[in-house]
Amino acid sequence: MSRNRCIFLFLTLVTFSYQAWAQEAKVIDKVAAVVGSNIILQSEIEMQYAQYLAQGNKANEDFKCYILQQQLTQKLLAQQAAIDSIDVSEGEVDDNINSRLRYMSNQAGGQERLEQFLNRSLLQYKEEMRPSVYEQLKANKMQQDIVSGIDVTPLEVKRYFESLDTDSLPYFNTEVEVGELVIFPQLTREEKQQFRDRAEDLRRQVAEGADFATIARLYSQDPGSAPYGGDLGFNTRDGFVKEFSAVAFRLKPGELSPVFESEYGFHFLEVLERRGEEVRTRHVLIQIKPTAASLARAKTHIDSIYEHVVDNKLDFYTAATLYSDNKETKYNGGMLLNMENQQSRTTMIPADKLDASVFTAIDTLQPGQYSRPAEFTDRTGKTGYRFTYLKSRTPPHQANLEQDFAKIKEAALQDKINRKLSEWFEGRRKVTFININEEYHDCDDLKIWLKEQGDTTVAKL
DSSP: OOHHHHHHHHHHHHHHHHHHHHHHHHHHOOEEEEETTEEEEHHHHHHHHHHHHHTTOOOOTHHHHHHHHHHHHHHHHHHHHHHTTOOOOHHHHHHHHHHHHHHHHHHHTSHHHHHHHHTSOHHHHHHHHHHHHHHHHHHHHHHHHHHTTOOOOHHHHHHHHHHSOGGGOOEEOOEEEEEEEEEOOOOOHHHHHHHHHHHHHHHHHHHTTOOHHHHHHHHOOOTTTGGGTTEEEEEOGGGSOHHHHHHHTTSOTTOBOOOEEETTEEEEEEEEEEETTEEEEEEEEEOOOOOHHHHHHHHHHHHHHHHHHHTTSSOHHHHHHHHOOOTTTGGGTTBOOOTTOTTTTOOOEEGGGSOHHHHHHHTTOOTTOBOOOEEEEOTTSOEEEEEEEEEEEEOOEEOOHHHHHHHHHHHHHHHHHHHHHHHHHHHHHHHSOEEEOGGGTTOGGGGGGOOOBTBSSOOOO
16 A cells, blocks of 8 residues: 555544544533633543544553543643743744644645645644644643753762662663764855756746745745745744844845845745744745765865874864864764753764664774765755764663763653652642543543542542
8 A cells, every 4th residue: 555545544534533523522522621720521532532543543442541631731731831921922833833734744745635634724723723732832831840950960860770670770782972074065156056046036936926835835945844835934033044034034024035045055035924023934945956066076075084084183073073064963073962862962872773874884893993985865855975983882781870871860860850740740739629520530540630529639520
């Protein structure tokens, strides 16, 4: 079965489930729980459960307990956020919704197909999503506020590790520390001119009356916004690269910018709306593709750096900081970070989590060695050259403080955060009216929310 066919069946099932839920909800809707002044409807739970089934999961009525538990948590956090004057801007809600819809459109094969599957316009669907997304973002901010500033000392890490059952300590597979030095081809002004000319031609068509959204859908090379007619939603200055911000915040609504260059290529944009410190724009992007001559120059450049590093005329960390074009690693001496461990920012990466091309490059290396420069394409589609450095390779082992301090520190920190959240929720539950429908009283996920009659929390509805 083709991927598109699978997507069609999935989205059709979501749509039918949603429609069936909506029709039934008009008849059977009831209150599943009350949290303070807010209610959770049975229809909300049924809708999420229908989506759970539509994703290919097996029927499991207990999952409704989990859904309700998540809803209770969200309501409690959102209520406290309102008390503490923690709010979410319209721009944050728009950005979150737009991000979700971009993903859904990509999965569906375009905006029109998604609207067909949903049986509603994306504008209508966005408005339906808005209250839920707004509440969810408020709850997230409240939770972040509760745990902000929490850290663990080395002594706390040691005590946490010593409290663990030695028989249940995790076993880590091979881990490596890897660096890379990347050089992307730099085009001359003359080499770039063909791409600028293409952007200028498209801008001219818009200026002469062509529909901006149609031009963007047909020709823009920004995969994230092209399906939406180039619409980027509301953003602050920090939401764009500096060249884009400088243009976007200088224009008035309805104005068309000249063609300008950023690290992504040549753009032109139109401002759709201004709202305080936020601006809603749409743009067309023409990416700059490397020429054969620019690739040859990049290869010569990286070969020269490689020879200096291998001959110990220049250490790898200095070379990466000075010359690498990978902005994510150059200020870390070229070293890759474990993206699943951002709090401790460890350079230890499980070998099976490496990009396949990086793993192949270091597979035969010994610690301290370098792979030869080779052409590659990064995850954004840019072509360049890189060589890799294997700093260390740690064999499989059971967790210990000496080798795994960073990972154990992260676990200790998460344990401390969880305990802080548990204390907070316990305190709020004691002073908040919570009424849960009797049909959910056997749910293991909800035991902590159910209290004896006479407590502030009421457990019968």
